[in-house]
Every structure is written in C-alpha cells, then in structure tokens.
Amino acid sequence: MKSPMSDAALVAAARSGSDTAFARLVDRYQQAVRSFLRQVCGHEADADDLAQETFLAAWSSLGSLKDAQQIKSWLFGIAWRKAKGLGRSASRARARDTAWSDLQDTQNEPKTEMNIAMKQAMSQLSSDQRAAIALCLAGGWSHGDAAQVLDMPLGSVKSHVSRGRAKLVEILGVDDEQS
C-alpha cells in the first residue's frame, strides 16, 4: 500500500507549483480548519468562506512558511487572524441579517440538537474564549500550542479554557466530573 506523503513533501511540491499537492493539503486539513472556524464564528457559511480565504492566503504565502512540519499551526494562525478580522468587519452586517440567516440555517442545514445547543452556548462566550475552547477542548491541542497559534500568553489561554468550559457546562447542563 502506498504511504501518504508527509506534510513537508506536499509543501515542497506545492511550492514548486503542484496544484495536486496543494489540493491534498486542503483535503488533509479542511475538516480541522473548518471545524475550528465554525466553533469560533458560530455561522457555518461565514466559517466556510473564511476557511476558503485561509487556504487561499496559505497558497499565496506558502514561501513564508519556515517549517513545513508546522503547517497545521500555521494554517490555524491564518484562520484565527481571518476570524478576528471578520468579527470586526461583519458585526454590523450580522446585526442586519441575523434573522434571515438564522432562518436559512434552520431550513437548509440539518443539525442535531446538540450542535444547535453548543452553538447557542458558544455564542455566550467571548471570541478569545471560543477560540481557546475550540482548539484545546474540541481540537485536543495543548495549551502551549494553542497559545502560539492564538498569539496569546499561556496563562490567558488556560484561563479562557477554564472559564469558558465552566460556562459551557453550566449552560448545557452536562454532568461534569472533571471540574
């Protein structure tokens, strides 16, 4: 059986102009990046648009990636900066069409009750808390790696995760043996 190409090999091929290699990188990381952005944005269409922009930005600046093995954290860093930018620019537009998009969501996208409950609970947190939670709890990242991706002090990430988690547990009403 053919072993999958390493990230470094795919990055090297993509840098030399291979679209196939870049498409494989997109396949490899699309789920992680889109899931992270969905947790942070709370709106799947916006999150997928941002994910597309993230991969486009990655393609444009692939030459600036120093360590090809770090491509995952590099992509998440780009995604987080895009999400922060969207948060600033889209807040006005969001206020205008929230009612419409919410209606579209419930009509067009079959979602489990858990997903809807989690989205509502996440919307009660700050964007920094959502990002820290999405990385550390949903994505299984270490606090240190998350701090690096989010460009935050380690203590802030730990605090965001701890407080955000407590709030989610309270809102969702789950049995929590960990706290």
Place this chain on the structure above:
Amino acid sequence: MSSPDPLKVFFEAGDAPASDPAFRVSVMAVIARQRMLREWAERFAMTMVLIAALFLLKPVLDILQTSFLEIPYEIYAALALVAILAFAGQYYISRSSRFLLPRFFQF
C-alpha cells in the same frame, strides 16, 4: 483512566465533514482564478515596461532606422532567411515553439 470530556460529543456534532471534495474544488477554483489574475497583471506590467523602453529608445531607433534604409534590401532578405531557418531548426529539434516567447507571453 480518565473519563471522556462530556463536552466532546457536543463539539463533534458541529464538525465539518472529514471528506468534502466540493470544498476542495471551490478552494482550487479560487486559486486558479487568483493565478490567472496574477499572470495577467505580470503580462500587463511587462507590456508597460516594453512600451516605456521603446519610448525611451526612440531617438536611438530613429537613427538606426535612417541608417538601415541605406542598406540594400538583399541584406534584409538574407537575414530574414537565416532567422526563419534558425527558428525552424530549433522547432524541429525541440518540437515546441514555447521557448520562442518570453515566459510572460506564453499561453
């Protein structure tokens, strides 16, 4: 052994699909469009540079033009024949004419 995080199942409910060819295709289409725009921008810039260079060299070209007019046309015909033979020979060897154009003007 620690028990799994009860929130994990809530997060997983909102995950993007593990495989989504439609998303990959949309990303690659945006990249292809971006690449085309860049190439057109490069060609436009190169064309502008060439026009500017020709404009700056106009006095020299004028002098060359007047001096070339004094050369008998047989010389031009011989040069053209040599050029055509050179192009044809090169094409025969490489089976490609792409090298004849600078990269910016290749389609």
